[in-house]
Amino acid sequence: MILRHWVRPLERVVPHLEALPKGPRRTWLLKGTLAFRDLGRLAMSRLRVNVKRLVGPSWSVIYIGEEYSIEELRHVLFPEPAEVEHLGRVFLWEVPVVANDYLHRGGLVVCELNRLVTGWRPEVPYCFLVPPWVRQVIPLDRPLEGILARMNQGMRRNLRKMWKRGFAYRFTQDPADFDHFYHEMYLPYVQKRHGARAVLSTYGELEVTFRRGGLLLVTHGGEPVSGMLGYAVGEIWRAASLGVHRGSFEWVTRGAITAVFWYMLEWARQQGARFYDMGSSRARLGDGVFNFKRQWGARISPVVGYHTRWLFLARELPASLAHHLTQQGFLAETPVGYQVVVINQVGGLTAQEERRLERMAAQAGAAGLLFLPEPYPVSRWEREAAVPPREAPAT
Numbered sequence: 001m002i003l004r005h006w007v008r009p010l011e012r013v014v015p016h017l018e019a020l021p022k023g024p025r026r027t028w029l030l031k032g033t034l035a036f037r038d039l040g041r042l043a044m045s046r047l048r049v050n051v052k053r054l055v056g057p058s059w060s061v062i063y064i065g066e067e068y069s070i071e072e073l074r075h076v077l078f079p080e081p082a083e084v085e086h087l088g089r090v091f092l093w094e095v096p097v098v099a100n101d102y103l104h105r106g107g108l109v110v111c112e113l114n115r116l117v118t119g120w121r122p123e124v125p126y127c128f129l130v131p132p133w134v135r136q137v138i139p140l141d142r143p144l145e146g147i148l149a150r151m152n153q154g155m156r157r158n159l160r161k162m163w164k165r166g167f168a169y170r171f172t173q174d175p176a177d178f179d180h181f182y183h184e185m186y187l188p189y190v191q192k193r194h195g196a197r198a199v200l201s202t203y204g205e206l207e208v209t210f211r212r213g214g215l216l217l218v219t220h221g222g223e224p225v226s227g228m229l230g231y232a233v234g235e236i237w238r239a240a241s242l243g244v245h246r247g248s249f250e251w252v253t254r255g256a257i258t259a260v261f262w263y264m265l266e267w268a269r270q271q272g273a274r275f276y277d278m279g280s281s282r283a284r285l286g287d288g289v290f291n292f293k294r295q296w297g298a299r300i301s302p303v304v305g306y307h308t309r310w311l312f313l314a315r316e317l318p319a320s321l322a323h324h325l326t327q328q329g330f331l332a333e334t335p336v337g338y339q340v341v342v343i344n345q346v347g348g349l350t351a352q353e354e355r356r357l358e359r360m361a362a363q364a365g366a367a368g369l370l371f372l373p374e375p376y377p378v379s380r381w382e383r384e385a386a387v388p389p390r391e392a393p394a395t
Helices: 002-018 024-045 070-076 092-104 144-150 153-163 175-197 203-212 249-253 256-270 288-294 319-328 351-364 380-386
Strands: 048-055 060-065 083-091 108-114 126-130 133-139 167-172 214-220 223-233 236-244 275-282 299-302 308-314 331-334 337-343 369-372
Touching: 002 024, 002 223, 024 108, 048 070, 048 092, 060 070, 060 092, 070 108, 070 175, 083 092, 092 108, 092 308, 126 337, 126 369, 133 288, 153 256, 167 256, 175 203, 175 214, 175 223, 175 236, 203 223, 203 236, 214 256, 223 256, 236 249, 236 256, 249 256, 256 275, 275 288, 288 351, 319 337, 337 351, 351 369
Parallel strands: 060 108, 236 275, 337 369
Antiparallel strands: 048 060, 048 083, 108 308, 126 308, 126 331, 133 275, 133 299, 167 214, 214 223, 223 236, 331 337
């Protein structure tokens, strides 16, 4: 009841508020709507969260949260999917005590809490905040040649191959096309592509998106092979859910996914959009979807109003887990923007690996690397003591 009559109606209002002209009115309306929506989420949880241990062959992780992303974390935090042990449920005000207890035992704690539950940050060497999702956006205020120039060579090569393969497209608002898309493209593709990590939207949820804009269908020989929903939010054209006919990876390898993103870009330009939002991706450089969009020259942008975040905490980390976390390339929220997390331990990144990671971060629009643990601040006295005195000039 809370979800249907409180949370969902407010979520449907958010895109309309995003489309308002930027200014204090838009800002406060968005903040108020999202805060009231998040209050509904808290009511649904009855102010309690689950505590679970994710157990892998070499390390374990304590998870505290509402389980919105536990399947994603179960896969991402381990080379192979972890086993899950349920340790109980706790009230939100008990979370700091429970987390500190596990932190003192060593290892990693990940809290996935409602955005209204803020202000608690234990003083530990490893502490960073990651959004579950980010958007990736391409500016369209330049000629097509300029947009292509921002892509990497591999993506431009894939586009040239795709153009030669006889794909075409059409934009439709026919409900029958949407019905075919949902059952024959979206569901089979997402289930095959992501397995247990799939985050599936209901028919009704995607139908709302479809009615807000429409459906772009890519065809080959006159038959639909892939499709993607899209709609306008002010000066932004936003791509949404996509699918491939019967989840066929043969069509994926022949360029059906590349084609649907490219033709959606063309459609966005025809509609006069200033920005092309390629949709949501997991907030880490190591994610395949994120990396695919990065190759298009898309820049990171926040997902407005996502209701949880991941708080990573540790007093100490085994070298193997530290290396694994660095390889994921998590995008942490910091005062200067999104930064790529690097666990700074002996035997970590080589100079060449660090330069490569910096280059990838820059291509994605991140604000550089975040090395953890951060060095302790040096006082002015310590800085001056470390500088050898200058010799007196010769006379």
